[in-house]
Amino acid sequence: MVKKYVVSPHGGRGGHPDIASALRAAAARGRAARVEIAPGHYEERLVVRGEVELVALGEPGSVVVSRPRGTVLDALGTVAVRGLVLVGRGADAGVVDCQGGALVLDRVEVRAHDAVSVHVRPHAAATLTDCLFRFGRVVFAGSAGHVERCRFADSADNALAVIENARVTVRASRVDGARVHGVRVSDAWAHLTGCEVTGTEKAALMADTRAELTVEDCTVEAVHMAALAFIEQSGGSVRGLRVTDAENGVLVASGADPSVHGSVFADCRDTGVHVQDAGRGTFDDCEILGAGNVGILSTRGGAPRVTGCRVSGGNVGIAVTDKARGRxxxxxxxxLTGVALRVWDESKAVFEQMRVERCPFGLETRGNGGTTAELTDTTVHDFAMAAVAAVGQSRATLERVRAERGLLGFSAGEEAQLHLRDCGVSGATAGGALAHGSARLVAVNLDVAGAESFGVCVTGSAYLDVAHSRFDGCGATGMRFDGSGGGRLVECSVTGTGATAVQHNGRVDLTTLRTTLPVVRIAEPAAAPASVVNNYYGPVFHSAVHHAQLAWNNSQVVQQQTDRSDEDGAGR
Structure with a gap:
């Protein structure tokens, strides 16, 4: 049977003037106790042992317990606290220190000035419901916990820390204005459901040091850094997360490998999804809306796997840069205002079944020979510049790619290589494909229809190898070869009512070309006159020179000035 004790600051018959005296009486009796506390302000330290319940008799918040410094509630055993306000300063061990057993805080407010709010130590357990924690952090270290409908406000550190193999579930709770992280999980396990985080100065939700973090149906808004970060080989699952106004929606680095499903990253100031430094991650059915810089970025060795996502608005859609990878x-x-798909600087990316609409560029590759991109089963619609552009020494391979309604379908420049198989271009205002510089363009079953200028064009010293391809209805010419560029055509056809089938410079094999349109040889421009340079060993004068002193091929020169009076007889 539970023994009841009553505490009133004014005393009373059978009552205790302070909480500590009631606790001493309960400890002496050695039975389960219920301590009912009348409204008031009690300045004392509560040491609770055994099976004890502390209850405010008035409304929650009517009982305030405080100390100038140090721990206010020291709990060991089966302890429940309901409706109290606990205020402390400089309590490194915690304003509430749960040393062992099971602690319940229900409708409790903890104000921790320059201190830890609640410290749940190894092998202990704590259940926190409908509580408010102000200024300090709540720490689960090697312990178990359940947090529900709580608010963490203005923490000077992490609002909630789950560390050292702790296991904590958090439901329907809110974090506002933490100076570091909203929730940090380090070498521990945590599951967040239906929570809100806003105003943190660093990552709102952080998993590090092989942590396991699960996030479901949570919201992160207006944070200074990443909304969600997985680093240092951490993992976990994210589902139904909505992020608005963060620097990065989700950041993955240093070997972390989370799974992110059905989440929305809106108006991120830099990137929606950011994977770097050997980070991985699976991203499925996510939306990235209005990213300030890049929707999905893989860089510095990142390697994400992205499926069924949507990127709209912003500058660059997907970028794989600096020796990164991605599928x-x-x-x-x-x-977008920039490029839909970008692969740069020794990176490797594979794109399958993509849809690109209303972007100036579709796919852009740039870098040395280690920069490769594969694009298959993809449509690029309404592009302002080029559907695909490869430059540098990069290599791009396209299969079953359609480019519709834009300036230029496919382009390879500088020393790049572009390989096309079963690809097509329609409605291009300039042309279907262009090879320039010293690039190499290889196409099999290329179909260009309705280009307003050319089907394919070669300039500079580029090389074109086209087989089994069709060019229909090109406004000016089916194919054009300028400069010293050359190539080979195998079983190709040019049809329509354009001016010419081929305009060439004599450096292309046309033996298997099928067309009824004229084939025109372009006259090569006359060679520029040779420049003559006369290199005289000594000075050359083109008019009279007076009073000159000259020296060349000398290692030492002595200069003397003679007065002109000695020459013309004039006096000084």
Whole structure:
């Protein structure tokens, strides 16, 4: 049977004037106790042992317990606290220190000035419901916990820390204005459901040091850094997360490998999804809306797997840079101001079943020979510049790619290599394909229809190898070869009512070309006159020179000035 004790600051018959005296009486009796506390302000330290319940008799918040410095509630055993306000300063061990057993805080407010709010130590357990924690952090270290409908406000550190193999679930709780992280999980396990985080100065939700973090149906808004970060080989699952106004929606680095599903990253100031430094991650059915810089970025050795996502608005859709990798499938990229898909600087990316709409550039590759991109089963619609552009020494391979309604379909420049198989271009205002510089363009089953200028064009010293391809209805010419560029055509056809089938410079093999349109040889421009340079060993004068002193091929020169009076007889 539970023994009841009553505490009133005014005393009373059978009552205790302070909480500590009631606790001493309960400890002496050695039975389960219920301590009912009348409204008031009690300045004392509560040491609770055994099976004890502390209850405020008035409304929650009517009982305030405080100390100038140090721990206010020291709990060991089966302890429940309901409706109290606990205020402390400089309590490194915690304003509430749960040393062992099971602690319940229900409708409790903890104000920790320059201190830890609640410290749940190894092998202990704590359940926190409908509580408010102000200024300090709540720490689960090697312990178990359940947090529900709590608020963490203005923490000077992490609002909630789950560390040292602790296991904690957090439901329907809110974090506002933490100076570091909203929730940090380090070498521990945590599961967040239906939570809100806003105003943190660093990553709102952080998993590090092989942590396991699960996030479901949570919201992160207006944070200074990443909304969600997985680093240092951490993992976990994210589902139904909505992020608005963060620097990065989700950051993955240093070997971390989370799974992110059905989440929305809106108006991120830099990137929606940011994977770097050997980070990996699976991203499925996510939306990235209005990213300030890049929707999905893989850089510095990152290697994400992206499926069924949508990137719209912002500058660059997907970028793989600086020796990174990535696999992207069934993803739509649309309405950007820059490039839809970018592969730069020794990176490797595979794109499958993509849809690109209303972007100036579709795929852009740039870098040395280690820079490669594969694009298959993809459509690029309404592009302002080029559907695909490869430059530098990069290599791009396209299979079953359609480019519709834009300036230029496919382009290879400088020393790049572009390989096309079963690809097509329609409605291009300039042309279907262009090879320039010393690039190499290889196409099999290329179909260009309705280009307003050319089907394919070669300039500079580029090389074109086209087989089994069709060019129909090109406004000016089916194919044009300028400069010293050359190539080979195998079983190709040019049809329509354009002016010419081929305009060439004599450096292309046309033996298997099928066409009824004229084939025109372009007259090569006359060679520029040779420049003559006369290199005289000594000075050359083109008019009279007076009073000159000259020296050349000398290692030492002595100069003397003679007065002109000695020459013309004039006096000084």
């Amino acid at each position: 992207f499938a069934r993803t739509a990229v649309m309405d």
